[in-house]
Amino acid sequence: MTQPTTSHLSPSSLPPTPAVVVADKQVRETPPSLRVMTRLSTDAAVARSNKSRGPVVIDQETDTVKRRPKNSIKGQQTKAAIVDAALGLATQIGLEGLSIGALAEVMRMSKSGVFAHFGSREELQISVIREYHSRFEDEVFFPALQHKRGLTRLQALFDNWMKRTAVEIDQGCLYISGAIEFEDRVGPVREALVGSVQTWLTALNRAVAYAKSSGELDDTVDDQQVTFEIHGLILTLHYQARFLKANDAIMRAQTGFASMLQRYAAST
Known part of the structure; x- marks a missing residue:
């Protein structure tokens, strides 16, 4: 508007946590006979973080346990x-x-x-955009990954998006309102918005490509065109529901999606 085998919506891949980095490093460099002890030592350090003395972290350079200030x-x-x-x-x-x-x-x-x-x-505005994107991922994208690649996953993405949109009809969509506010501006806030939306549309386009490669959509279909039309349905839904107060907007968006899939379906 929050991914390869299972692509991710985040603009950049996050590095593993320090504990994992150190543990993995030690497993690669430590003789097999000491691997169990290494793992137990690391696990014990992490376990102590749950006690009253406060959380601990693993220093990657010195391989020592340090306590993070409360x-x-x-x-x-x-x-x-x-x-x-x-x-x-x-x-x-x-x-x-x-x-x-x-x-x-x-x-x-x-x-x-x-x-x-x-x-x-x-920076406050950018932090808000990141949080919105994270929640979008959790509600729309990640649940859809439980479905197999192809039309089933694409349908799940749209259904999840519709559920979120139904709530945002009352609350507002930050991607849409932000696009209006920052369409003619330059700077980090606009870049954060554009990056988040493009990341999501890239993931959606990949889902379309999977549906095409699985043989469920016609192999002559333009992936970008399908993504464009799906995005257009959501934008129209927001305009119809929030501005024009059309009670049938959600139903029409669902009908439009079903018609689009039928139009682009592979020949049998």
């Missing part, structure tokens, strides 16, 4: 709460409506306290 965990939790509140505001008033002052009032914090977590209003 206040850093609290800071991360506070930032997550601020981003959650900011996302709620952004879906109602847009990204441009966000301000450090408004969030400070909502969170009952000082402006300087909110500012310290982001450093700028722009």
Whole structure:
């Protein structure tokens, strides 16, 4: 609007956690007879993170266990709460409506306290976009991966997207409102929005390609055209439902998707 064998929506692949990196490194370099001890030592360090003394991390350079300060965990939790509140505001008033002052009032914090977590209003907006994209992944994309490649997965992606859209008819879609706000602008916020939307459309296009390679869609079908039409259905749905208040918008979008699949289906 949140992927190869199972492609991922995230703009960039995240590196493995330090504990995994160290563990894997040790398994490769340590003789077989010591591998079990290495694994047990690492597991024990991680297990201790659940106790009252606070969480631990593995230093990749020294291979030593270090304890993460409790206040850093609290800071991360506070930032997550601020981003959650900011996302709620952004879906109602847009990204441009966000301000450090408004969030400070909502969170009952000082402006300087909110500012310290982001450093700028722009970084706050980007954090909100990332969180929105992450939730989009969790609700729309990842559940669809449980279905086999092909038309079944493509149908699941559309169905999941429709479920989310049904909620966003009342709350608003950040991808759509953000596109309107930043269509003529340049800068990191617009780039974050464009990157998120393009990542999702790339994943959708891949699902279309799988349906084509499985023989369920005609092999002459233009993958990009199908993706364009699916995206168009969602955009039209939002316009019809939110602006024109059309009660049958969801039904018509579903009918449009079914008709499109029938039109592009492989000949039997």
